[in-house]
Amino acid sequence: MESLKLNSGLALLNSSKVSSDAREQLVMEGQALVLESVGMAKNKALSKAQRPTVDFGSSFKSASDYEKYARKWTDDVLHFCAKKVNDFNGTRTSRDEKATFTDPRLAANPMYLQLMSSVMNDVLYTTTPYVVNELVGDMVSTVTTPKGQTYTAGITSNAVFQWYDTTWTSLRSVPEDQLYHKTIALNPTPRACRGRINYYQMVGNGLNMVDTLAALAGGYGAMIMRIFTDAFTKAAADTTYVPAALTATGYTDQNWAKIVQNVAKANRVRRTDIIGYGNFLALRKVLPDNAGLASAIMMQLGNEYFRNGYITSHDGTMLYEITPTSTPNTINTTMDDVFPSDMIVLAARATERYAPMICCFEEGGQGMLNLTPGDDVIATGNIEVEQFASLDIAPAFASRIGIISSVV
Numbered sequence: 001m002e003s004l005k006l007n008s009g010l011a012l013l014n015s016s017k018v019s020s021d022a023r024e025q026l027v028m029e030g031q032a033l034v035l036e037s038v039g040m041a042k043n044k045a046l047s048k049a050q051r052p053t054v055d056f057g058s059s060f061k062s063a064s065d066y067e068k069y070a071r072k073w074t075d076d077v078l079h080f081c082a083k084k085v086n087d088f089n090g091t092r093t094s095r096d097e098k099a100t101f102t103d104p105r106l107a108a109n110p111m112y113l114q115l116m117s118s119v120m121n122d123v124l125y126t127t128t129p130y131v132v133n134e135l136v137g138d139m140v141s142t143v144t145t146p147k148g149q150t151y152t153a154g155i156t157s158n159a160v161f162q163w164y165d166t167t168w169t170s171l172r173s174v175p176e177d178q179l180y181h182k183t184i185a186l187n188p189t190p191r192a193c194r195g196r197i198n199y200y201q202m203v204g205n206g207l208n209m210v211d212t213l214a215a216l217a218g219g220y221g222a223m224i225m226r227i228f229t230d231a232f233t234k235a236a237a238d239t240t241y242v243p244a245a246l247t248a249t250g251y252t253d254q255n256w257a258k259i260v261q262n263v264a265k266a267n268r269v270r271r272t273d274i275i276g277y278g279n280f281l282a283l284r285k286v287l288p289d290n291a292g293l294a295s296a297i298m299m300q301l302g303n304e305y306f307r308n309g310y311i312t313s314h315d316g317t318m319l320y321e322i323t324p325t326s327t328p329n330t331i332n333t334t335m336d337d338v339f340p341s342d343m344i345v346l347a348a349r350a351t352e353r354y355a356p357m358i359c360c361f362e363e364g365g366q367g368m369l370n371l372t373p374g375d376d377v378i379a380t381g382n383i384e385v386e387q388f389a390s391l392d393i394a395p396a397f398a399s400r401i402g403i404i405s406s407v408v
Contacts, residue, residue, distance in 0.1 A: 022080060023119065029073050030123035030213065032059060036066055037214035038131055042323070051280075051309050070208040075101075077209060078202075081115040082106055102203040104378055113371040113383065121369045123213055124220070128367055131221040134323045136228055139277060139347065140393070141355040143186075144363050151186045151360045155396050186360035186392040193219055193387050196374060200381035216387060220367060224359070225325045225338045227393050232357060233340065235395035236403050246402040251282075251344070253289045259346050259402035260317050266400035267348040271316045278344040279337060282407040283310040283319050286344070317346070346402035358396045365390030 039056035040063065046053050060066040075098070082101035083093040088111070093100045106112045132140075145151035164174040193216075201207040235241045245262050248255035264271050276286070287305075305311055312319055322339050330336040347356045367389045374382030 026073070026077055026080060026119055027122045027126075030077075030119065030210070031127050033066075033070055033073055033210045034123060034127045034213045034217060035130060036060065037070075037210050038127075038134070038217065040066065041214065041218075042134075045324075052307050067208070070210040071206065074202065074209040077116065077119055078102060080119070081112050084115055085109055085112045098203075104199070104381070107199040107381060107383055108373045108377045110373075113373065117369050117371040120209070120213060120216075120371075121367075124217060124367055124369060127213075128217050128220050131217045132224050135221050135225050135325055136322065136357075138275065138320075138349060138355055139232075139322075139345070140228060140357045140359045141396075142359045142361065144361050144366075145186070145188065146363050147365070148362075151188075151392075153184050153186065153358055153394075153396060155182050155184060184358070184394050184396065186358060186394050188360055188362035188365060188390040188392045190365075190388060190390045191223055192389075193223075195385045196382045197385055198381045199377070199383055212385075216369070216385075219328060220387070220389065222325050222328055222338060223389070224391075224393075226327065227391070228357060228359070229339050231393045231395060232345075236345075236401070241395055242401060242403055246400060248402075248404045249406050251285045251404060251407045255404055256286065257315060259404055260315060263346045263348065263400060263402040269348050273349050274317045274346055275349060276314070276317055276319045276344050276346050277322055278319070278407070279324060279339055279341040280309060280321050281341040282344050283321055285407050286310060286314050286319060288314070340405075342405065342407050344404040344407055346404070348400075356396060356401050357393055359391060359393045362390035 035056075036059060039054075039058060042056070043053040060069065076095075079093065079095050079101040082103070085106065086093040086100070091100075095101070129142075143151060143153070161177045162175070166174050197212055198207070202209065246259060246266065248259050260271055260274055260276075263274055267273075276283070310319060310321070325338045326335045327338055345356075365388070367387060370386045370388075372384045372386070374380060374384050377383065
């Protein structure tokens with residue numbers, strides 16, 4: 001699960017050599033700044049909830065240090081795009097003279113906006129996987145399919161051949177078993193979002209482009225989380241995917257042990273290969289309920305529990321917090337959770353083949369961004385932002401999962 005963490009992404013970028021190509025260098029710096037912004041936002045939310053912050057590998061000494069670099073990067077992008085256009089038109093551009101690369105007429109120039117959207121696209125394309133992984137971790141594996149085509153995934157049966165008592169003369173009379181393999185079809189569907197940024201605020205009022213990119217990445221992540229949750233909760237309610245032996249209502253030590261054991265048996269793995277996924281509100285309920293040992297146990301777990309807000313392992317099974325995500329239309333009001341806050345999912349670690357859920361992107365449809373001049377852009381400064389993606393998410397529960405619901 002560490003492969004796409006924010007800190008690993010930042011470490012990789014920080015260790016990269018400075019590129020001699022101006023555009024490539026802008027993209028690398030933009031990636032680091034967006035990941036920084038996402039990490040800062042996560043810690044701000046944790047602090048507001050009076051929970052410990054996390055070390056995501058920050059590259060900056062302070063928030064003001066980050067703001068300074070984000071502002072500089074924004075100006076670097078504006079200068080890069082303006083210089084390409086001005087060179088084509090035979091107009092002078094100087095990085096030391098801001099007026100030469102912030103002319104209002106640039107906001108109406110299609111070539112200028114195409115260059116800017118190209119840089120933004122490359123930054124988003126490489127940072128959104130980290131953002132999505134923060135949300136769903138090993139619960140989803142990703143595949144791609146050619147444009148307009150269905151992706152068919154073959155799911156291997158987890159059954160085994162059964163043995164029967166017989167005699168030497170009746171060997172061929174025992175029941176015949178067959179391993180049933182199933183296939184699932186994923187049909188990527190277009191998704192889109194629209195918004196606007198104000199050119200004058202960006203060039204004159206300190207609005208940095210990194211915040212816009214972080215907001216786009218956050219919205220993209222919320223969209224993935226919503227589709228994932230819809231598909232997952234529908235599949236989890238289907239006894240074909242999750243039989244009764246793999247479900248329990250309410251958290252108790254006994255329910256936890258039963259579901260962990262059954263998931264391990266169903267997937268033919270050890271308990272230590274199982275991971276419990278859930279919202280923070282659910283994970284904090286996972287505690288030993290042995291009254292006779294409660295005081296001694298809590299004395300041992302106290303520091304870990306108060307540092308993280310929950311224990312990170314129980315009965316040999318790791319716990320993994322699904323980053324809380326609100327539906328975009330309630331983020332400033334009721335803050336409705338996308339993923340259920342009273343559910344814990346127990347699943348085997350993702351295999352080389354498939355995780356419990358599959359996300360299929362149409363080739364080129366992982367996320368595309370387009371900038372166009374708004375109506376009367378010279379007067380208003382409004383630039384239209386459109387972002388597109390084409391994907392589908394479906395269950396692949398050959399790796400059986402367990403569900404503990406109503407964890408309150």
